[in-house]
Amino acid sequence: MSHLRLAILLPLLAALGGCNLVVMAPAGDIAAQQRDLIVISTVLMLLIIVPVMALTVFFAWRYRASNKAATYKPDWNHSTGLELVIWAAPLLIIICLGALTWMGTHLLDPYRKLDRIAAGKPVPATVRPLEVEVVALDWKWLFIYPEQGIATVNELAAPVDRPIHFKITASSVMNSFYIPALAGQIYAMPAMQTRLHAVINHPGRYQGFSANYSGSGFSGMRFGFLGLSDADFDAWVAKAKEAGGTLDRAAYLALERPSENVPVMRFAATEPRLFDAIRNLCVQPGKMCMSEMMALDAKGGLGLAGLHTTLPLAYDKYSRRGGNQAPFGEEPRFIASICTVEEAKAMMAMAPPDTTARDLTPIRGLGLPLPALALPSLTPPALTPRRPQTFTELLGLARPSQS
Known part of the structure; x- marks a missing residue:
């Protein structure tokens, strides 16, 4: 029987071996600090959970019916020392968790500028953050680099150990911008702007995606995030400029149309302040922002x-x-x-005079024919029933006479 259990567990262990625990082994300092919060909070809670579970098993075994040697005190109801332990330990843990949460909420605020790029490494005074404007589209991600003057679709890159300042919005519905190796998720909402400050500390290719369901193409709303050296990032920018094309308002309106599983796209130039027009819902000519x-x-x-x-x-x-x-x-x-x-x-x-000839034909449900209706109670017996041709006729049959 033991061999059979082992044979059943082996495939499960093999499946767990393929898990990518990127949240617990991130490549960015912000994500690493968030990982530490998870670990510390879990350990603090286990200080109560583990002893309680162990004592539950111990009491069930120690005071079993067959153990006649166990002390039996049916009238026992209070112990001051035991009460102190039961209440003091959880209270101390709650105080520690509260302090940890308060500090983490302020220190890891996504709107807060970075004061370090890694543990013990403050941000150099000469380093400027990389500005990236993020737009969640249906169903793809648009990244605009205002300093470099380029834009990409479903591919994001940043130099290692350089702070990144994201400005995030959406074109239609709410999404959630999430790169587990870089930092926690933050929502992208239409007509609004959210921010995220982060840094990548190790070169590599990581995965980003939307963590908020946004429609039928949601499953393909993924992108690659590249952590590059300064030289490789310059080469990546040059490659985008070689692709040609300009992301102006007309190109954006075409790109904004819903599409699924979109491959990587690059634009060599972008229209100035395009992100502000997207956020203010006035990309289309003639719209008031x-x-x-x-x-x-x-x-x-x-x-x-x-x-x-x-x-x-x-x-x-x-x-x-x-x-x-x-x-x-x-x-x-x-x-x-x-x-x-x-x-x-x-x-x-x-209003100005309207000289346009108007078609006064009643609307028939977006051009659909009216379904056949049988109204025997509203039709005189001597007349042949006739199917109403418009909704106006139908309302006329159903409405009682005013005369």
């Missing part, structure tokens, strides 16, 4: 006259850019909500 709209709101807004300025600028990338995802075509459409009839009349009076 969120920062500008908030500035107007802070000054009291534009009143009714602002409806004609701001309503066409509402951010709705799928229905306003045409293509297969625009149910009403390429023309911008919007519905205004006015509080009172007087305001609606005032708005209509300020």
Whole structure:
């Protein structure tokens, strides 16, 4: 029987041998400090868990029914010394965990600039952080290097022992930027910017991915992170410049379209302040940036006259850019909500005259035919039932007469 158990356990041990414990053996100082927090917290909690589990087994064995030599005190109910041990030990551990958490929360704040690149190695005064602008797209990662003037898709690189300053945002839904070997994860959210300061201490190729589900292409939303020497990083930048192409607004709008399992792409140049336009949701020409709209709101807004300025600028990338995802075509459409009839009349009076011929044909559910309906109770017996052709006719049949 023992040989059979051993044969069953061997495949499990072999499977565990293929595990990549990168979280417990990271290559970056921030991730290493986070690893230390995990280890110290686990050891502190085990100081209680292990003795409790051991004593549970010991008491069950020591005071078993067959052990007549064990002391039997059915009326025992209190021990001051035992109470002190039971309550003092967990209290001390909670105090230690609280202090550790408080210090780690402040020292490892992702927004906090690095004061060291490794244990005992402060950041040299002459070293400038590498600026990287990160955009989570559907379903790929865009990295913009403003200092180098390049951009890449699904590939990130940084020199060893040089602080990295990430600015992170998203184009549509929330994602989570995570490189286990470098630092902890941090969310990427549309119309917002998060930050992360980190450093890589050992050269190599590491894996990054999104740790927050974001749709059907989520599983392929992975990228390579390269830790390079200064010379190799310069060569990597030169390789990106040789690829050609410019990441301007038009190229970004094409890149932003949802796509899955995208290979590595490189752009030799980028449009200035493109990341700010992405974060402010105003990459498309004619869009008002969120920062500008908030500035107007802070000054009291534009009143009714602002409806004609701001309503066409509402951010709705799928229905306003045409293509297969625009149910009403390429023309911008919007519905205004006015509080009172007087305001609606005032708005209509300020609107410019509309000379465009409009198609007043009722909308039939995005062009789909109306399903066959049988309404015998609403049709006089003497008339032949006729299937309604539009939703207007259907409402007319279902609505009681007003006469």
